[in-house]
Amino acid sequence: MSLTVLRGEILSFMDDPDKSGEQGYVHFHDGILVVEGDKIKAVGPAEDLLSSVSADTVVLEYQNKLIMPGFIDTHIHYPQVDVLASYGEQLLEWLNNYTFPTERQFSDPQHARETADFFLDELIKAGTTTALVFGTVHPQSVEAFFEASELRNTRMICGKVMMDRHAPDFLCDTAEASYQDSKALIEQWHGRGRQLYAVTPRFAITSSDEQLQKAGQLLKEYPGVFMQTHLSENTDEVDFVQKLFPGACDYLDVYDQNGLLSGRSVFAHGIHLCEREHARLRETESSISFCPTSNLFLGSGLLDLAQLEKEQVTYSMGTDVGGGTSFSMLQTLNEAYKVAQMRQYKLSPLKAFYLATLGGARALKLDHLIGSLQPEREADFIVLDYAATPLIKRRLSKCKNLEERLFALMILGDDRSVAETWVAGQCLYQRSQND
Template identity: 55%
Template sequence: MKSVNTIFCADILDFIDDPAVAGDKAHRYFKQGALVVENGRVAKLGYEKDIMAELSSQDTLAQYHVRRYDNQIIMPGMIDTHIHLPQIEMIGAYGEQLLTWLTEYAFPTEEKFSDEEYASGISNIFLDELLKNGTTTALVFCTVHPQSVNAFFTAAQQRHLRMIAGKVMMDTNCPDELSDTPSSSYQDSKLLIEKWHNTDRLHYAVTPRFAPTSSPEQLVQCQKLLEEYPDVYLHTHLAENHNECEWVKSLYPEATDYLGVYENSGLVRKRSVFAHGIHLSERELDCLAHHQGAISHCPTSNLFLGSGLFNLKACEQHKVNVGMGTDVGAGTSFSLLQTASEAYKIQQLRDEKFSAFKGLYLATLGGARALDLEGTIGNFNQGCEADFIVIDNNATPFLNFRLSHTKTLHEKLFTLMMLGDDRCIKETFILGQSVYQRDLPCDSNQVEECC
């Protein structure tokens, strides 16, 4: 990817802490700001007038290309901490809750990924949709088939993306066509880790689907992989649905609780990300905090499947890192703006507040913290990789009209969070280079040439 030193001039927003901890000091906002990108990384951030004056005094301004986005907002690229590659063709499937939804819709769709050519085609559509929606990093479930991981990572590598993914491990309570064994799941995962983990901007996640579909023997193999490769991720589901929780109790009666199944297998640790976590006890929250595990909050999916209302305040009180996930295809949108809108509604139903600052924090720095990538992505601190988006305040006539009646920064951001979607993403940048422009459709295989 070609690198050009560039100054991006716009209104600029990012976060340096959780608003629940730091309040108004959690975010930085530069009205008429400037973001300086050198060699794909953030070099400077501040007000345009100050940065231009500094570079002029150093007689270096001529070395930079200047791009202007007047009256628009530049933010860090959004981070989706839980999403399923194979489920995009059945997104929005009607009428079921989690366990029936899996057997009726998810599993039959995932069987198609034994075909690597098919998996490659879906991977390209999937990544195009992420970039279109302003998502520049994601933690991704593939399928039980190693070829699904190879197809996904190949497509992500071609786009120079920072992505995390893994082969599903599933040896019980699932269709024969999607079942592996403890031994084969270990061997397949090991080969994929050796091939892809820390290759360019790619990372591997050991991925047992959830406790009901992994035998104790398979969870032992998961632990073995984490011990052999300490910097890989663990990605699974946790306490999403009441019936699921009861099923786990019956399958693992010796475990203290649902998280205890993973804890007993040594899977609760830093870089362990558990999707949902709706129905957690105080003990489980304490355990997550103690072991530095993280939760991916998936509000759209939780509402769509009728799973429950996530207790964000309890996670804040226990100091559990939380990111946000779309959980496509139980989630019904790739947009983390729309996902944050649903998160607001969940907290309303819990009689709790959920500000735009909190929503955008969860979609950026909160996601980076959940993935143990703070300092690499998630904000515009010096040295961070320059993955970012341009949000168009004039994306639609009605949005422009509504924003014209806002008076404060929070009111403006809240309006964008509640009414925004992919149309608000004017442009997406990876390592300082444009890879998606809303008004310039791109061939997914010719991103650099087109953009």
């Protein structure tokens, strides 16, 4: 296999740094990352590893940069690229006025593939190497996405939206059709190379009881697949769900009654949760995807991170493009910090970068494959530039330690801070000097 050796400052997480302190991460001021084929072979201090590198091996040197695992986005909609920055609505109106008309176009496989190509290139440019992705109701939208991802060899998770009511007729399927379409996509794509499948009821409002039961049936029949949906994003949404499902204790219970809670279940948002819902998320090892740019843009609310920590609910980071306003995980962490500030909670820079890497991998139960730089892990990593812009270069030159540099990066950085993105041992993106 081909051998690639990179030398520079390296950061990787081993655990939640808020719980494990310095034992939660490894940081080498002068480190070596050895990649063999599509896997990491070794990582450590340069003084320890350089002697094991043969004299004829080219060592890629990175000055004033930081090598770390690729970002993991646990909630994003690839068909919504073209509704980014749409003005003036909150969630339910935004769906009706912008999202649904746009998703109609994905009945066309050519449109779906062009959008998937653009979407994946933007993700990679922003340093995101794995994402949990919504398609549309059209199975061809998911086929197009997986075909584009397979070409890049990215580890992606995607699913066909299941939606049989409270949406335009041109976007509604039926409970049985959604089951059959999802089943066919699972058998074709789940575990094919690096592609994985997520059963994807859009949210409780747009699925009948029968369709949610079919979603639960899929999870029983294919226990290795994921489940993604939305939960308690907006107060009007929560009220509507209570009216639609009077027999449920609360919003989460709608999903729980249909067998949709598990360690591979990711619920986007979870802003307006009660104590019982927190307890069930914890008990079932289900997780929340925190989407701060979307929550602010759509006026949905401020997620209470302190409460999630207290209740021991797993959470990770999502951009939620196109309700969210940026592909950049750095910009997402920027907004996450501000949301936490509004809730009187301090999100540390180490914890923020943990959530965007190993924390995301743990939420997806993929930390044995991705999310950290360890031997035998898949070689998905990025190179961040400490001098990406004159302002960042100037500010970071004043920083005294790693934590200060990380904080400045997540507040001032964006996709321009990503110098390179490597996927499965191959450099898929290198920022031009003109960018």
